[in-house]
Amino acid sequence: MNKLLTAVFFALCITGYAQKQITVEDFTTKNTFPQKTVRGINWMKDGKFYSTLENNKVVKYNITTGQPVETLVDGSTLNPKIEIQDYSFSGDEKKLLLTTDFQSIYRRSFTANYFIYDLTGKSVKPLSANGKQSYAAFSADGSKVAFVRENNLFYVTLNDMKEVQVTDDGKFNHIINGTTDWVYEEEFSFVDGFYWSPDGKKLAYYRFDESAVREYNLQRWGKTLYPTDYRFKYPKAGEVNSAVEIWIYNLDSKQKVKADIGTEKDIYIPRVKWTADASILSIRKLNRLQNNLDIFHTNVSTGTSTVVLNEKSETFIDLEFTDDLIYLADGKQFIYTTERDGYKHLYLYGMDGKLVKQITQGSFEVSQLIGLDEKTNTLYYTSTEVSPLERHIYSITLSGKKTKLSQAAGIHTINMSGDFQFYIDYHTSAAHPTVVSLFKTKGNALQKVLEDNATLAKVLDDYGFAAKEFFSFKTIDGTSLNGYMLKPKNFDASKQYPVLVYQYSGPGSQNVNNLWGGSHFFFHQMLTQKGYIVAVIDSRGTGGRGEQFKKLTYKQLGKYELEDHIAGAKFLSTLEYVDDSRIGIWGWSYGGYMSSLAMTKGAGTFKMGIAVAPVTNWRFYDTIYTERYLQTPQLNASGYDDNSPSTYANKLQGNFLLIHGTGDDNVHFQNSVVLQDALINAGKQFTSFYYPDKHHGIQGAQTKYHLYTMMLNYVQENL
Template sequence: MNKLLIAVFFAFSITGYAQKQITVEDFTTKNTFSQKTVRGINWMKDGKFYSTLENNKVVKYNITSGKPVETLVDGSTLNPKIEIQDYLFSGDEKKLLLSTNFQSIYRRSFTADYFVYDIATKSVKALSSKDKQSYAAFSGDGSKVAFVRENNLFYVTLADMQEVQVSTDGKFNHIINGTTDWVYEEEFSFVDGFYWSPDGKKLAYYRFDESAVREYNLQRWGKTLYPTDYRFKYPKAGEANSTVEIWFYDLASKQKVKADIGTEKDIYIPRVKWTADANVLSIRKLNRLQNNLDILHVNASTGASTVVLSEKSETFIDLEFTDDLIYLNDGKQFIYTTERDGFKHLYLYSIDGKLVKQITSGKFEVSQILGLDEKTKTLYYTSTEVSPLERHFYSISLNSNKKTKLSESAGGHTINMSTDYQFYIDYFTTSAHPTVVSLYKTKGNALLKVLENNDALAKVLDEYGFSAKEFFSFKTVEGTQLDGYMLKPKNFDASKQYPVLVYQYSGPGSQNVSNAWGGSHFFFHQMLVQKGYIVAVIDSRGTGARGENFKKLTYKQLGKYELEDLIAGAKFFSTLEYVDDSRLGIWGWSYGGYMSSLAMTKGAGIFKMGIAVAPVTNWRFYDTVYTERYLQTPQLNASGYDDNSPSTYADKLQGNFLLIHGTGDDNVHFQNSVVLQDALVNAGKQFHSFYYPDKHHGIQGGKTKLHLYTMMMDYVLENL
């Protein structure tokens, strides 16, 4: 037998097959491992059809057969041709609002070109002949469309395409109408700041005065002779916020009324929605420290308000959902979620705020409210009742509290229900298989059709020898059990010793360890596993899905308990005979970068190598809403900001440390890494750093991700 055959035989004897090698190109430029899914679902009102956006067409499908029955619009046949990037139906489903030419601003904000398409006449009209618009939305009767342009609110009457300007004082970096400022967009997770009344006669909208907010300056380097400055309002912890107001505009009288939200100006209004009464708006108001929340009902004609429900917390009130408040059609009751018993649960209140009953209870979290079927008084939601590592689908009767578990298979279930609740689509995943998309009939919980099974991808993953997640748990110094998972090499030999790279995010309410396929930087981790590393992922105390006490333990001292837990994890790995405890590494991005920086400085000597991407290095540099929610203000809790800042412990750095940041990061500013680098230099510490010119928090665009992951891979191979 010649040497080549011996080598081939040896390779097969170890792996069982010729395993393909993962390259950085596979998951940055080639999309070798991309999942297929079903996107752009719009359930249609008659309960018989849904539509999707595919191949630049909005296609109508029969629900029961899962087959296409009609192409509602084909963007390539329109005049002008439109590359449809998103679409919305009018209330009567006779018109479509098509959007194209998106231009991102920050994480969620954008401008676009909008077109109104009439399905019957097949005619298309530009919503406006002026500059791009943002967040366009039909009125309830489909006769008008409102939108934002250059910080002002407008609407168009579709019958004559006449444009009406609602607000006139909008000005960049000063006044904002109909959308949000930077910190609301980032931390309260919305940008569409106007709301049609149910009868279409009024518009409620946000107005921000950010004149007193200090500017942050991003230099954009580009290829010009001189860099340009981009200044935007960014309120850092302890600094001035925007003053926020809610206004009403009556379309008939063209009169404006301001909502009475009280005399205190240093507040937040994180959520607004109309009640079943077309003249009553529900406003949620938070104090600056976010430990006192009021639900106000406001008369849209007069602006007069009534506080119907108040909630207080010794720590903070966490608005995890974008829509966790449901008003019943009879106008007499509403459903709301709170953590008043230590876990996020559903409660029923009368319209005046009196508690009627608790709907769900137990030592688990309601993850998402999916909706209420008013006909049967059945509420649908997902929760962690089976396990914090899984999400399951339930229904519960408002009348009897009878609960039914609708999802069967262990794993994660993300549900999209039809508007009449007769059907739902289940996006189901496990740690062993990519997403399976299935269509169900709710009655009888009957499977109608598997829309996508990703079996082709599963075969690709097998060819590349992807390692399965092995779940484990360990205890903190105080005895709390924590969860994690490992990825081990395919030819794992327990008699050998392996280096371990720990990945974590660790931020409040987050979760990285779950019975779901993939995860953050999953393909990068699989590539390292192929090269002989064990990759471990840990969720520390302060993360989500395990109740209020677990999540809020880190209040006023971010980083303290998370670091204890990462060190406890390292000590746990050291007890495993197959782990080389002299070769432990840690890395993370954003909050995870903060924690890997802290582990290499305050926790020095535990990890041989660390990588921090776009880290916060002192919470004084981060925004008001996020930071003060967990730490209060620097004026009230200075030690909470400084006692766990990596910069404070720069002189303790041990091991190989790589610091990476994008200079155009509008979220976690490059300033964070500059200050940490300065502290490390002054402490006489050697380290490596790399910056990406003009790249934002996600560090992407062009071949940036290819470069980034290649650099990190090389750094791990050379230093761990």
């Protein structure tokens, strides 16, 4: 009897050890599962060293040994002491630009204080004493630094630290110089709107006039007696955009020239880039519907421009996806990516815009153009050639000789040195967290593993993390869709389990990849320990599978995605180990839109749904994103209303939880208010929760703890 009790006790201990229980604190306030990486890599020009930012120090490493050789600057020993949050080198690597006192504004915009550190004299100076700066950048020769302050552009000459003001008409909610308005920042993914010429003698910069753009009023509740209003310019679909221009400032003459790119005013200028020639600026212009792209070459002395390449689409030109443009140093050619043959590929053009050749081709997408080694005429890129679920690195010569460099299955993200002699491979797969490795490009020789996350792998094993099990199913038109499942560790195929479907579903996105982790991964792993299967599904319209698959949803967002998630639920219900009466769905942002639509227009399919920060009618969202996929409400009203959750509020079935932050500058709280109002008027019962003053990501460790605890409880009580 005693031996039996001892054996049972030992077995229980082993079981407990094999699978520790994940708590909400583990992934919100405790950081129990930290995935290490190598950050802040700056490749040194001589090809022998790189530097990183670690423990408030910029440390120089020997590339071949991977060992530190010198601390270039230690923020804690400076006078004044500086918490270094970012850094960059001057072109001659004799100076460092140090960033501190970082204060976020929106997703990418910020203010900060910058310091110039002289590596030779070991001296440090503030870049400016006239207020915080933004987006500071060295000129090519390292003699000057330009920056933005309060919507105006400035530069400092470093030999005498003299500050020069380039523009003086900047005003909040009216005129912006050298940076972007809200919608460009969010949807074209940049805020540094000024560009040094290759010779350091000119500054090209954006100028936005947002005076006519309507304001959105965001109330900030805080802890004051009266809430305050924060009003900012936010162009909703179909409304007036900022008027945008590109100007070129000559530092010697102090003269400004406006780039002449046509008389059409309702346009976007999503990218500006200097060619190798300091007299020619490259400007890309999109029409309002984003289905016509022109690449201009502008004479910076006169402002006159010539269209060298025009691209048209029956749907939209996905600039976020086809963003690569490299001008060759000889000034005769450029490399550009486009989906013109149905997949994103690399093309070589002459400076006159005439096609020289298509460099890559096939039924796969080039994911990342890493760079061109002009000494060997070799391009480096990653692509989906192996599988839409993977990304591998390749080299290809301009003559067409292609070599696959990566071998291990999964996702390879590459950071290559400027001289192309070395690269760092951030590799992950469903089976293992990120492994960071240093390779010598010639011979593709592994030099050193910089981080293997072995400690994390052991922790994951202790907690019994569920492995991703990939699956596919066919939607109603016969298209095969990809997904993966996370199952309970003690999964028994003879039993039946409830299933929670997670999805994002937005155009060009991808959640189903052969990588470790993913959105809300620890929350999902915790659910498997509670006896749930979590299924993650990519619908039609998502990325990695070519233009036709991605652009199917054009002019009718939500229609096909909903069909696919209903088909997904039906597929799951055919599995013997799935309890078909207990299938739920949830998502955040676009995923919240889809879970809201699934619970209303798709009523009866899912027992439970959770929507976090959802769009509930695309009329409430911004111009650039929304009109890219739906055109304007004036041209396509049905595309906005036929798949709006608010339109189908009277059809709501099942348990529905609606969550939003009141300080969301991106997907406005207005979306949830309107949906709630429609549900109330339809006599529907539901649960809602708002987070005071929290933005789209519902930030803060304690807030996240509250959020995931609430969602966990809701799932357990209602699914």
